[in-house]
Amino acid sequence: MVINHYKMRGNILSYNLGGMGCSAGIIAVDLARDMLQANPNNYAVVVSTEMVGYNWYPGQDRSMIMPNCFFRMGCSAVLLSNRRLDYPRAKYRLEHIVRTHKGADDRSFRAVLLWDLVWRHLFGKKNGSLPSLPPKPYIPDYKLAFEHFCVHAASKIVLDEIQRNLGLSDKNIEASRMALHRFGNTSSSSIWYELAYLEAKERVKRGDRVWQLAFGSGFKCNSLVWKSMRRVKKPSRNPWLDCIDRYPVTSFTG
Incomplete structure (x- = not known):
């Protein structure tokens, strides 16, 4: 549909990333990076x-x-370039992509619950008290390592648990919430949307490192690390511009 709507060339390369769920965006950036490395002086849109x-x-x-109430329609587009001429106007440089897939591990494949919940379920209560949990890693x-965090x-x-397990502050997880x-x-x-929030708040300074963390289906975890090339000023077009002054809110349910 996209190729037809924009009347793209007949030799365009199209890849299906369907079924990748909430981590598909990072997987797409990884694919775009590989394509740009093989084709210098080009652009890629994710x-x-x-x-x-x-x-x-x-x-x-x-x-x-x-789920009808929980999930919402959303869309974003990112322009990637490996052209030297674009270096002066680029906002970020891609530093790292890390993709971890534990689907081959039966324990990971079958487990979606958090480990401490599984531990409590398996061993139950003894003498009115919960058994001690295994040592934490x-x-x-x-x-x-990072100045900004964009967690799916x-x-x-889920955000509460990630914040607790990674030892993040309320400020670190603010964009996600x-x-x-x-x-x-x-x-x-x-x-x-979370990166756009940080930009609308003008929090990204030159040299800042942004960690984007996405996960899906319980056994996929993908992350990106961007380094800011310059101070990112409030953009003229941003999904937060009509309401950014009202954020952050102090409490909400979700």
């Missing part, structure tokens, strides 16, 4: 979107209606 219309539930079962201080806005509970409050779960495009 479009991330959530199409809730295809999964709309028209029935009356309340448990099935919940060492968690580095990610705040020393899956839900309030506000994106969830304003736009809901927009799947793969949520991390770009």
Whole structure:
């Protein structure tokens, strides 16, 4: 549909990233990077979107209606370039892409719950008290490595757990929470709404490192690290411009 609408050339390369879920945006950037490395002096456009219309539930079962309220339509587009002439006007430089897939591990493949919940479920209560949890792994201080965080806005509970497990502050997770409050779960495009929030707040300074973290289906985790090439001023077009002065809100449910 996109190729037809924009009347693109007949030799254009099209890749299907369907089924990748909320982490598809980072997977698409990884693919675009590989294509640019093989084709110097070129551009690549990455479009991330959530199409809730295809999964709309028209029935009356309340448990099935919940996703109708939870997921929202969302879309973002990112222009990537490996042209030297674009260096002076680029906002960010792609530093790292890390993709971790644990689908080959049966424990990861079958597990969607958090480990501590599984531990409590398996061993239950003893003498009126919960068993001690296994030792927690060492968690580095990610705040020393990154100035900004864009964590996929899956839900309030998920963000709470990620904040706790990664040792992030309320300020670190603010962009994710506000994106969830304003736009809901927009799947793969949520991390770009969060980056737009930081830009609308004019928080990104020259040399800042931005960590975008997306995950899906319980056993995929993909992350991007961008380094700011310059101070990013408030853009003239941004999905937050009509409401940025009202954020952050102090509390909400999600």
